[in-house]
Amino acid sequence: MKIQRTLSPTAALIPLRDLLRAPLGLFSGVKYRNQLKEGLQERFSAHAVFLLSSGKAALTLILKALAAGSRRRRVVIPAYTCFSVPSAVVKAGLEVVLCDVDPETLDFKFDELKSVVDGDVLCVLSTHLFGFTADVARTKQLCREHRVVVVEDAAQAMGAQSSVGQAGTIGDVAFFSLGRGKNLTSGTGGIILSFSSAITELIEAEYRQVPEPPVRETICNWIETALMKVFIHPGLYWFPTGLPFLGLGETKFYTDFPVFRMDELRACLLQGWSDRLDQTNRDRRATARRLMEDLGLGGWDVRTSAFSESAYLRLPLLMRNRSAKESACKRSREVGAGISANYPTTIQDIPQLADRIAVRRVPGAQDIVERLVTVPTHRFVEQQDIRKLDRILCGEGSDPSVPLHRRATADQSPHRPCVAPLK
Template sequence: MRLPTVPPTAGLPLQAADLRPWGSENFAQALAHWLGVAEVQLECSGTSALMVALRTLKARQPQRSEVIAPAYTCPLVALAVAQCGLHLRLCDLRADTLDMDSACLQALCSEQTLAVLPTHLCGRVADVAAAVLCARAMGAYVIEDAAQALGARINHQSVGLQGDIGFFSLAVGKGLSTFEGGVLISRDAELARALQDHSRRHTRPERWWELRRSVELLGYAALYRPQGLHLAYGKPLQKSLARGDWVEAAGDDFDDFIPQHTLGRWRQRVGARALQRLRDFQQQTQAQAMARMTKLESLGLEVLGDAASDAQGIWPVILIRMPDMPSRNALLKAQWASGCGLSLPFVHVLPDYGRYQHVLAFAQQDTVTQARDWAQRLVAVSNSPWLDSSRFGGLLQDLQQAIGSQNKSA
């Protein structure tokens, strides 16, 4: 009997009542209240939200042309920066956390820097304050990439408010999902109005894209179940891994084209209804993560927490750093296709994806040695409630065996 497929991240399942075609729920208003901010701006994706932010800032400082981001981040960041006519610079990471290295960031910041993008990767809260100091010294902006951190907080406030702009993603697997969707926030009222004005002038409804996303959302609601996931995620994953295509398996294969359109009213209503359950769901996954982190650490594994003090991250996955790349790869080759909840946040640092070289011309000279080490050793363990205690126990044994086998070979 085939075991149910575990999703790579802990997404909030939709309910039939969420899909009602009628209703008067105001998603933007409900989400603003949930986040504890005055207002939010809805976009069709997190990437589109980033592009709105970059183009708004570019209009304010047209003489600046560079954006600094971590070298280990989603390839969509590189594509978005390029589509905005800007140049990406890659910052190496610290040895002890997934944060950008301060010395490297200071060296990269210049009068050409438009924005710095500290990233709350996989729900872990980054130290934005260090990025703000470097950016402010050069008159640059800070955009918090909180695509994977909706609900994370620092000093009891939502992430995304320490910098000038913050954005979240509502894509599949990000917790709350409208299949695709994005959210912009800013504590600066004038900048918030500028973001809204740009979106009103340049973002239009697209019936085809909205129809497609609505059908995909219905499919997500139907198949995001322990059994349905084998069709939607498990079988495609197995085919990608059988071909040896880890980039496709991890979902890192993106087209250059990034749609930009308004978020439809029905999908907004679905999001508003699901939002009512999100806090309880995140509290449940946090409690599960805390218990499982202890067991992972008992094996001698390095489990990643939040870099920032007074931070309360969210837990779509539990990130662990394996002792070395061979042990990480051995674990993935043995277990990734089994649907037990193992995955990679991203396969490579950005310069190591051959397919994205055309948007990284200005970043080829940037040193990313420490970030590459992170990319070669990091693995994500799903924190979905569907990874039950029995299968998690089996995963612990697999991890112990991978570490032990590598120790013997060393």
Template sequence: MKLQRTLAPTSAPLSLSNLIGSLPGLIGGRKYRERLIRELEAKFQARGVFLVSSGKAALVVVLKALAASSRRRRVIIPAYTCFSVPSAIVRAGLEVVLCDVNPRTLDFDFEELERLLSEDILCVLPTHLFGLPADVRRVVQLCRTRDIAVVEDAAQALGGGSEKGLVGTEGDVAFFSLGRGKNLTSGTGGIIVTKSPTLADAIHAEYSKLPAASFGETCRNWAELVLMRAFIRPTWYWLPSGLPFLGLGETKFYTDFPVCRMDEVRACQLVGWDRRLAKANTDRAACAGKLIMGLNQGFNGLQPITHPDGVYLRLPVLLRDRVAKHEACARSQKYGAGVSSSYPTTIQDIPELAGRITDRTCPGAQEVVERLVTLPTHEFVTESDRVKIWRVLGVSEPRSRNTGARSAPVDQCSSG
């Protein structure tokens, strides 16, 4: 544990007024939940909006709704993605099918995806990983003639999109996460949206079976938000990040997560969500743009993965090789730069899935595991933090505005 300014890999804005303003939900906040649903219906032009306890829970509900009227049981997902995705598929009683990814986009290897599509596939999950929009339209074109549903995994991309359409509106159904560190947070929480009346009815049938969140869980989530708001700041993040038992940044596979309805406190905490989300995404995109500019000026075998409509929950960057990744992450930990290795393995190599997935190779996903790091883009990243991040990655540019001198070498990174 080292007392120094330390950036979290990701962080969601949360004001004190939002936190205090959520307390009326403890004594009856149904109106806040109903208003939030109406606002989301208008935003996504949806025929159905459902609020649940997490992004994982949202995916479980969606999958059970799809499976209720089909004998198909196989779900195609990227071979490199958040471990929560296969955990939700297993929780729903379905089978995980992996499709390799293109390391330059983190989207599907579409040639392989087309080969995997068959009559026993229930749905395909294009994933907007790190806030980079996936090519959902291409997935839809491949799936339509085979009567395969398209479920947008937009857990990390709420508010993303362009004039062509919002992320979460091109597939049959989409889900978002409101977890800590996401583009918008209520501590935990998930959103399901669909434009299909038929699918909305099927999801409602599953949603109606869900229990309400317990009072204890609601209070615990609120208390965790209080602690998060205090310790996510760079001045204090060194403390929780230095306590191994907290497991911050660890990626785990587990299926015993709660699947219930969102409580009124979370819904109340999301008052003004659209404005907050727009500002957070604008700030992230601007920060990512500055980081990308510096990386491009100081090219050192670095390949930022970008998209013109990305909202950049984190900025993904491919380094030269596994050794370069290991060295950069070690320097980041030393100097508190917030550079993260992200997911530690492909989905294929999750121990808990041994025997559940067809044994095959996914070279694109494996390359991502070996080379990818993510850079923080959240509101706490300052100009001096960006310089620190560039140094951690071995970038000697950009030059100083005042002197034209190159940045200091990595071993001179400030610890303050």
């Protein structure tokens, strides 16, 4: 355990006042949940809103609901995404089908998506990874012919805006995660937005069977959230990082996660969520802009234009090769710079899925696993951290395998590449 300033890969804002008054929620019936639902419905113009205990619980419920209304069982997901996604598909009793991902956009390879989507597919998950908006409209267009539902995985992108609307409002149904380190957090939590009466009806039927969480779980979540608020600070984050059993930053495939309704305490903690979300995303965009400038990516898309405002949950960078990535992650660990290696394998290579998933080549996803790092963008990132990151990623004396950044020209198309390539 090294006592030093240590950045977490991501961190969300939780005002102390909100944290302290949240236990009031234990005695308030459903008042705060109703308020939260109304606020969400208004901001995202959703047909209906459902509040759950986590993002994966939300996704599981969506999938079960869609499956209840169809004989189709195949769910198309990106070959590079959070392991919670296939976990939810398997938990819902459905079949995972992969589509490769373009390393420059982190979105589907659309030629491949076209060949994967057919009349047996129940739904496709269009995913806004790291807060960058995916081309949901294009996915919808490809799905329309076969009447396939588009589920928007906006777990990492609450508050992001694309040319066609806010993340979470473009698909047929969407979900957000309120997990630790997301754009908005309540410790854990999930939100479903439905945009059609048919889907709302199906989800309502499933939601009726979802139990309230036990009080013990509610209180544990509050305590964990309070500890997170304290230890996420760069002056203290060295402590939890030095406790390997906490498994910080690990992504796991597992299906025995609970599916509960969101409790009133979490909903109370989320009072003022809309301003908090906007503030957090403003902070992240400002940090991302500084990082882009200082790391020599100035010409690249960090400007917020009229049609596209990513949420910059993290700043993804493609290193030159695997050794450059490993070297950057190792040096970051040594100096507490918060660089993350992200998901350790493609979804194809998750051992528990070996017998469940049709083998297909996913070279784009493999390339991302080998080269992608993400850099923190949260409000604790200071100029001293940016200097550290600069030294690690492109500075003098860095490992020669660590590349310099390329100044890319901004592409004016609405869905320009979102991953900054390093040469």
